[in-house]
Amino acid sequence: MAAINLPRIIRVGGGALAELPGAMAQCGVARPFIVTDGFMVSSGMVASLLAVLDDAGIKAVVFAETVPDPTVAVVEAALEALRAADSDCVIGFGGGSPIDTAKAIAALAVEPRPVQAMKAPATTDVPGLPIIAVPTTAGTGSEATRFTIVTDEASSEKMLCAGLAFLPTVAIVDYELTMGKPARLTADTGIDSLTHAIEAYVSKKANAFSDAMAISAMKLIAPNIRTACTEPGNRAAREAMMVGAHHAGIAFSNASVALVHGMSRPVGAFFHVPHGLSNAMLLPAVTAFSAPAALSRYADCARAMGVAGAEEGDQSAVARLLEELAALNADLSVPTPRSHGISEARWFEVVPEMARQALASGSPGNNPRVPEAAEIERLYAEVFG
Template identity: 60%
Template sequence: MITSFQSPRLLLIGGGAVAKAAEVLAQFGLSRPLVVTDPFMVSSGTVERALAAPLRAAGIDPVLFSDTVPDPTDTVIEAGVAILKSGTFDCLLGFGGGSPMDTAKAMAILAAAPAGAKMRDFKVPAQANAAALPVICVPTTAGTGSEATRFTVITDTERDEKMLIAGLGALPLAAIVDYELTFSVPPRTTADTGIDSLTHALEAFVSKRANDESDEYALRAMRLIAPNLRTVYAEPRNAMARATMMKGATFAGLAFSNSSVALVHGMSRPIGAHFHVPHGLSNAMLLPAVTAFGLNDALPRYAEAARAMGVASAAEGDQAAGAKLVEELTALNRDLAVPTPERHGIDAAKWDGLIPTMAQQALASGSPANNPRVPDAAEIEALYRKVYR
């Protein structure tokens, strides 16, 4: 059996790694970066202090594109490509959470396309394998794993649809993974991005497209993330927990980039598109119910995940371990104050009215087909109703 494994050419991991950004660029002969970031990273001084100033000290003059939004849109990508094409840049540097990194990757893909192309032209099942420029990612949250994946998720503003875009064009050339950048991340974002990374690892492991190599990264990610998620939520300055979470998030990204995500992500994207719920939070809302839905169709896998997470012992049988996994995911949501869609403030009538549309969009993404138990539209609709309250 032949397995294809894709990853960035360089992963620089550790506290203070961001200070070596100029060295990373030099390794690849790059010197004219367009930094893609968000308004908060600029207003807080983070991008200047952590990245721009050290780059200038090394003789590199970065240009900033900071108009990214929490759920990257096709219109923002088009604006970014216009900036990109107006200069003589030789790379894109995505600095921030998943949104700036996804934006940078999508900009590289769209900039390589013929004039008049739209981001929807690259929606799966299309393969986005070409990029105009290499992308280097610097994550500031321990969650999305975008720094290590061949995916980007972009919202089609005309259709209110989050589009999964996949291909080698979205795979970063390099990633600088510095946990010290996460010390100031607020508890809510810490929790949401942390559950996002746990979801990546779990879905990669139980996916129908899992393989031996992705399994190794998924299991290691779960071993790193599960014991530390509550700690970083309660103790944001805990360096060991932050470092472990950051590494776990990157490993989870490598896992699902080379396997796939499944039903949680398929159902999560429409929630984000229609109700603007942060991606990690919508994953968390769904994770216990969706896990219970597919539990018995991949019980040995879910049981092994429970053992990797430390919530079941090696001596316990698969049924007991699987049950403990669902209990732990429910408890994790409680301990990290994850609201239901109802408690998040989503109107019941609007939610119910959009359920058929969300179910169809979830199925169209392809992710539910990777789930151990592949649902039909009616089953997805029932799950949306179940998690609302």
């Protein structure tokens, strides 16, 4: 039995941002609170969004103080601004961090409580304010997921929060918003979405619906990610990456992520490594660890990504998958934690705590091969470089 949950309204395609006022009218909302960040303001993208709303006679309040890896303090500040604004919906505009912040405050606006009270295994299903997600990166898929991530500064823990309260009502998936984004951001968000697709497909909670979305995502992302990085203005590559990231988000929201994400969140929390980059650092080693437990599933991934032929045996296909993941990291200049500048002493000092947090998040329990803490610690040692 699979339970499938999707945004109520999804508008996909170049120029879809213009559809935002119409989608809002369908939901009966007209007083948006926009959650974004300083770069989105300084780059002129918030002005473009406001112009679309203004043309429709919609006045918005803007909160632009979100930070990468949103913290409890930022969520509380945004919530205070939302309460003062008399808004009837929240628009998350930007990468995963503004959208995650928007999701958290939309839930807390209706049911006030400490942010920490929403941490998994708690489930937050009661709807908050309607959430409208407008991603400007092709990566997190957050516009289609029932998850949000908030960092607790006190404990250096990235808290996974889950439930239907975090599933956007409206998703505007417009690849034109990603045009010209720099190579590092394109690479990190692209590998993030590829990881979502692979993990959703091999997850113990996979189902026929999530499988179809995951395979679609791999077919779109794998042949286009290098082009999107080297040719930032390539519209076809950008569109494939954006739709692929969206399908990957739908896939993991309706299956789950697994060990890569479980291990990735603590790396982000302790060392402030961007989420997609920490996924990329971990993906080859974790895939090699997990593959023997789900050979045919990983072989399907290799075929969907176009690195193994339809007739090729599973063992050979998985070998090609591992080669491709290593080659992708090399081609996209993904560093190891060591070459990224992380202190070896500090890394190994926090490895036991990172392994504890990874297991506590629940994600590793969905992995084809469920690790023990000692195995996670060995993987962290292997990827350090």
